[in-house]
Amino acid sequence: MITLTHYLVLSAILFCIGLVGVLRRKNLLMLFFSTEILLNAVNVGFAAISKYYMDLTGQMFAFFIIAIAASEVAVGLGLLIIWYKRVGSIDLDTMQSMNG
């Protein structure tokens, strides 16, 4: 029998995978992929809670997360293409012009 805890643990595992990706990767495209993993992990948790509490609010939030992910990808990739044209690399280490 699959309970809510199963889904929440799975969601946490997926979120941790995405978190490791965000921490570990230096390529900006890979960072975007890791962000998608994070958003999807949260979506699984929302859908599971929506099922087990018989409430549609979780699915609504999942829809808005998908909308936000789509717009994030559009804007982020546009910025990434501009950066690649300017610098010729999408590595995070090249973004040190402000010496922060």
Add this chain to the structure above:
Amino acid sequence: MIEAIAFYTFAILTIAMFVIVVMSRNALYSMSALAAGMIFISGFFFLLDADFLGVVQIIVYTGAVMALYAFAMMFFDTTKEVKEKNSSNYKVFLLSGLSAILLIIIFVSPIISQKVQALYPMKENIGNTQSIGIVLFTKYLVPFEVAAIMLLVAMISGIVMASKRMDESLTLKVDEEIQKEEVK
């Protein structure tokens, strides 16, 4: 029984795909694994009786977002391996350990979910898509419209940013030439 089999199959497949995404050195492999993982995630949604969400997941993520990534990867040099210098693994392990501890605290912390009440309960004899439509166009109408405006803004900004100097090829040119033109 069939639910358990489906859950564990999809769970193993999804975790394997996402680990490939995170660990792979080739951007193309990474993107393909991400697309596969998105489809497996939609399997969970169908398993959880969220049919409409599963369909949207397939259409939006594997259809739109992945196509956008594939399109954007034509701008970058994807055939060569991603070279990254990881200065200290120590820092990564420290941060991962901290996040794991945080996760354990979240799981162990006293459960307040007994008080959760369904705001918009599911009706028995109405399908998932229909009930989502009812809730989305009554209670969540304003956020829906705001999300539509946000998507419009994102689309326009994406077009404007990506289409600058679209007429010249970038990959066939040497980096210095591009740099020189930037200075000009």
